[in-house]
Amino acid sequence: MARAAASGTINWVETLLGGRPQARRDLRFRLRSSTRHELWLVIVDASASTRRHQALSDAKGLLAQLFDDAYRERARLALLTASGSRPQWQVQGLKASSSLAGWLEGLGAGGGTPLLAALQEAGRWLAVRQKRFADEQQRVLILTDGRLKAWAPLVPLACPALLVDLEKGPIRLGRAQQLANELGAEYRHIEGL
Numbered sequence: 003m004a005r006a007a008a009s010g011t012i013n014w015v016e017t018l019l020g021g022r023p024q025a026r027r028d029l030r031f032r033l034r035s036s037t038r039h040e041l042w043l044v045i046v047d048a049s050a051s052t053r054r055h056q057a058l059s060d061a062k063g064l065l066a067q068l069f070d071d072a073y074r075e076r077a078r079l080a081l082l083t084a085s086g087s088r089p090q091w092q093v094q095g096l097k098a099s100s101s102l103a104g105w106l107e108g109l110g111a112g113g114g115t116p117l118l119a120a121l122q123e124a125g126r127w128l129a130v131r132q133k134r135f136a137d138e139q140q141r142v143l144i145l146t147d148g149r150l151k152a153w154a155p156l157v158p159l160a161c162p163a164l165l166v167d168l169e170k171g172p173i174r175l176g177r178a179q180q181l182a183n184e185l186g187a188e189y190r191h192i193e194g195l
Contacts (some may be wrong), residue, residue, distance in 0.1 A: 089120035147176030
């Protein structure tokens with residue numbers, strides 16, 4: 003865990019893992035002199051169902067802020083998209099840069115939801131990376147509407163995780179909450195962020 007500071011740059015990952023901030027005391031700040039390296043793994047569900055009710059557009063706004071925060075915090079990013087027939091790595095452990103803006107602008111939704119395959123791939127990749135960089139602090143952010151037909155029991159991730167539910171509209175299945183529970187992840191709805 004990063005050392006806390008009384009002021010400075012807000013550490014949004016730590017803040018959101020602690021719940022929705024209600025007051026200034028709920029914000030977590032980061033010291034610039036922190037020696038531990040951070041890795042933020044972001045898994046984006048870009049299946050066709052995320053097009054409904056501008057869910058993916060809202061997710062893009064959140065991602066733009068996250069990329070900016072990662073750049074300022076000098077965190078490394080890994081980015082895995084789940085759409086089509088299989089998950090696809092966009093970035094694997096690189097320093098955040100402005101080049102992600104172009105990828106984000108072109109991000110579209112379509113196809114199936116290989117989210118479970120993405121979660122399994124992410125778990126394997128994080129385990130290998132943890133062996134290689136034992137002092138690295140890992141965090142996972144999952145953006146999904148949870149619209150999966152069915153799934154087998156999931157293995158909790160080996161690091162703190164936050165699942166942001168993108169499901170919007172009048173009829174909500176609530177599967178993202180169930181996914182978060184099985185993964186041992188904090189749960190937040192995008193409308194509450």
